[in-house]
Amino acid sequence: MKIDVDKILAGDEKTVAKAISLVENSRGEAFDLLRELYLKTNLAYLLGVTGPPGGGKSTLVEKIVSRWVDSGEKVAVIAIDPSSEFSGGALLGDRIRMGKIATHPDVFIRSMATRGYLGGLNPAIFDTVLVLSAAGYERIVIETVGVGQNEIDIVSLADTTLVVTVPEAGDEIQSFKAGLMEAGDLFVLNKSDHATAHKMELILKQMIDLARSDDSGWKIPLIKTIATEEDGIGDLIEEIAAHKNYLEVSNLELDNKKKVMKNHLIHLLEEGLRNKYIEPLLKDKDFDHSVDEVIERKKDPYTQVSEWLSDFGEGV
Amino acid sequence: MSENIKVLIAKPGLDGHDRGAKVIARGLKEAGMEVVYTGLRQTTEQIVRAAVQEDVDVIGLSILSGAHSHLFPEIMKKLKDNGKDDVLVIAGGIIPDDDHAELKDLGIKGIFKPGTPINEIVEFIHQELDVA
Numbered sequence: 419m420k421i422d423v424d425k426i427l428a429g430d431e432k433t434v435a436k437a438i439s440l441v442e443n444s445r446g447e448a449f450d451l452l453r454e455l456y457l458k459t460n461l462a463y464l465l466g467v468t469g470p471p472g473g474g475k476s477t478l479v480e481k482i483v484s485r486w487v488d489s490g491e492k493v494a495v496i497a498i499d500p501s502s503e504f505s506g507g508a509l510l511g512d513r514i515r516m517g518k519i520a521t522h523p524d525v526f527i528r529s530m531a532t533r534g535y536l537g538g539l540n541p542a543i544f545d546t547v548l549v550l551s552a553a554g555y556e557r558i559v560i561e562t563v564g565v566g567q568n569e570i571d572i573v574s575l576a577d578t579t580l581v582v583t584v585p586e587a588g589d590e591i592q593s594f595k596a597g598l599m600e601a602g603d604l605f606v607l608n609k610s611d612h613a614t615a616h617k618m619e620l621i622l623k624q625m626i627d628l629a630r631s632d633d634s635g636w637k638i639p640l641i642k643t644i645a646t647e648e649d650g651i652g653d654l655i656e657e658i659a660a661h662k663n664y665l666e667v668s669n670l671e672l673d674n675k676k677k678v679m680k681n682h683l684i685h686l687l688e689e690g691l692r693n694k695y696i697e698p699l700l701k702d703k704d705f706d707h708s709v710d711e712v713i714e715r716k717k718d719p720y721t722q723v724s725e726w727l728s729d730f731g732e733g734v
Numbered sequence: 735m736s737e738n739i740k741v742l743i744a745k746p747g748l749d750g751h752d753r754g755a756k757v758i759a760r761g762l763k764e765a766g767m768e769v770v771y772t773g774l775r776q777t778t779e780q781i782v783r784a785a786v787q788e789d790v791d792v793i794g795l796s797i798l799s800g801a802h803s804h805l806f807p808e809i810m811k812k813l814k815d816n817g818k819d820d821v822l823v824i825a826g827g828i829i830p831d832d833d834h835a836e837l838k839d840l841g842i843k844g845i846f847k848p849g850t851p852i853n854e855i856v857e858f859i860h861q862e863l864d865v866a
Contacts, residue, residue: 432786432789432817435786439789443738505765505766507763507765507768509763510770511770513770517773517776520780521779521780529768531738531768533738
């Protein structure tokens with residue numbers, strides 16, 4: 419499929435959508451396009467939004483995006499939902515809560531499934547961000563569900579990471595501890611009119627205080643919202659702006675970009691190595707034979723792998 | 735055609751029941767498709783915009799209100815206006831037999847009545863998109 423770069427740069431929605439499909443479905447074919455776009459593009463400001471299911475993330479995203487476009491920004495949303503491990507299919511339902519912004523001319527929403535990407539989801543997300551940035555979206559929101567490693571990896575792309583919790587999320591919060599609590603730049607306690615909100619607020623405040631051991635100078639705020647009532651949204655917008663500003667005045671923005679790019683390069687390298695070396699090996703009829711040999715203890719796995727690696731070495 | 739078939743399940747107009755749409759969405763997901771569901775009471779503009787931005791291969795319209803003869807032509811026209819007429823459009827819900835010919839003339843390829851086994855719809859999509 420030939421994609422017209424000029425049409426992407428002009429923000430043509432259909433072309434942008436096709437380009438994202440290419441990035442998702444035929445990564446190898448997308449590289450020519452991405453090469454050209456990268457040199458012409460400043461990457462957008464990225465807000466990552468994550469937290470347990472049913473916390474109101476999509477509703478909050480709608481409110482945030484709505485305020486941003488009202489103040490003249492072009493905004494894109496990448497809404498990520500998990501793929502089924504069994505069927506490979508996915509149910510992508512984030513648009514249900516985004517009806518009001520869905521027809522705004524300055525908003526582009528794309529739902530993506532996590533799939534079983536080789537080398538992880540990140541390269542495809544980064545490249546989608548690149549396409550959307552090239553198309554003129556100045557701010558991009560990435561919404562992911564859950565608290566797993568996949569989500570932490572995705573939010574690591576973001577300039578600002580928002581963790582959305584709810585009063586009922588008691589047990590999930592426990593599992594947050596190691597990962598997301600460290601990733602969050604801002605915390606939202608949504609549905610804060612619920613009876614147990616006060617208790618959760620105390621727990622969160624304690625966890626936030628312990629979350630980051632660095633002395634980065636950013637004090638992680640906890641913002642209470644009732645997204646469906648627009649309650650607390652103004653505060654949230656201000657705190658996001660404050661973090662964006664903080665990144666700009668400190669050197670962290672550059673640090674973050676460097677970290678993201680380093681990861682992206684590693685991911686692309688892994689993806690390339692896997693496609694070039696590992697995939698053909700898995701398809702080779704000798705592969706099963708090698709597995710059998712190892713099981714039968716005719717060979718040990720370490721010798722087997724080092725043989726493969728030296729074969730790869732000759733191919734380079 | 736990619737191996738990941740992407741489908742938009744949409745409910746145009748004002749009817750407030752989406753059990754059927756959700757069953758179909760779930761069924762297609764279990765058949766390995768990526769299904770975007772946009773919820774109740776969608777305007778034709780919302781549906782077409784979602785189809786364009788999500789770059790779906792298939793649109794499934796679910797309607798129970800009887801407004802299909804009004805809303806479907808509008809959707810098909812807007813798809814064409816937006817250059818998104820390369821998409822397979824199918825429909826389901828309460829659509830009287832007498833109306834089927836008229837809707838098929840609009841370019842709606844398949845109309846599925848209540849009680850249709852999901853597999854029949856999956857096979858239809860595979861056939862139309864020419865995937866095994």
